[in-house]
Amino acid sequence: MKTLELKGSLRTDLGKKATKALRRAELVPCELYGGEENIHFSVSEKDLKKLLFTPEVYIVKFDVEGKVFTSVMREVQFHSVNDKPLHVDFFQVTEDKAFEVEVPVKVEGFAVGVQAGGKLAVNLRKLKVKALMKDLPEALPINVTELGLGKSIQVGALNYENLELLNAKNAVVVQVKLTRAARAAAMAAQGK
Numbered sequence: 001m002k003t004l005e006l007k008g009s010l011r012t013d014l015g016k017k018a019t020k021a022l023r024r025a026e027l028v029p030c031e032l033y034g035g036e037e038n039i040h041f042s043v044s045e046k047d048l049k050k051l052l053f054t055p056e057v058y059i060v061k062f063d064v065e066g067k068v069f070t071s072v073m074r075e076v077q078f079h080s081v082n083d084k085p086l087h088v089d090f091f092q093v094t095e096d097k098a099f100e101v102e103v104p105v106k107v108e109g110f111a112v113g114v115q116a117g118g119k120l121a122v123n124l125r126k127l128k129v130k131a132l133m134k135d136l137p138e139a140l141p142i143n144v145t146e147l148g149l150g151k152s153i154q155v156g157a158l159n160y161e162n163l164e165l166l167n168a169k170n171a172v173v174v175q176v177k178l179t180r181a182a183r184a185a186a187m188a189a190q191g192k
Contacts, residue, residue: 109145113176135162
């Protein structure tokens, strides 16, 4: 899994006034929890863009005034009009303790159903997994080569080594939907 290093500065004032002042200075208030104590700090908005506006998942190493913390991003609050980040929560992780994170799905292959005129639909772009840091992949590969018209792959059918999938077992990850043209071709084949 990819790693991103960021520098942060500790926050002492935690009220609305202090938070608004940080945002005016193009800093984003953040909180790190999951360790011995919660740490309130701020990070440059420009530096956070590398982390926020990408489909990839990163292990984030923060240098907050000399102390280094390893974490994953948990939640982001965005401004409703201009999409600027207002607040970011991070969860502190360690090498020896399993944690939950969402990992992107990577579809591989050319489905038989798509060749027959269907349309491939990816319903879940990320899956929630629980694993140790060393076992986390950058993406979860799903081979759709054998997927026919009207067929789907559910979370329960997927299996990855050293990963526990936390999504509902009956949740559809990818499916090949019937298009009008494929439906018409199937009806014509049945009629002959």
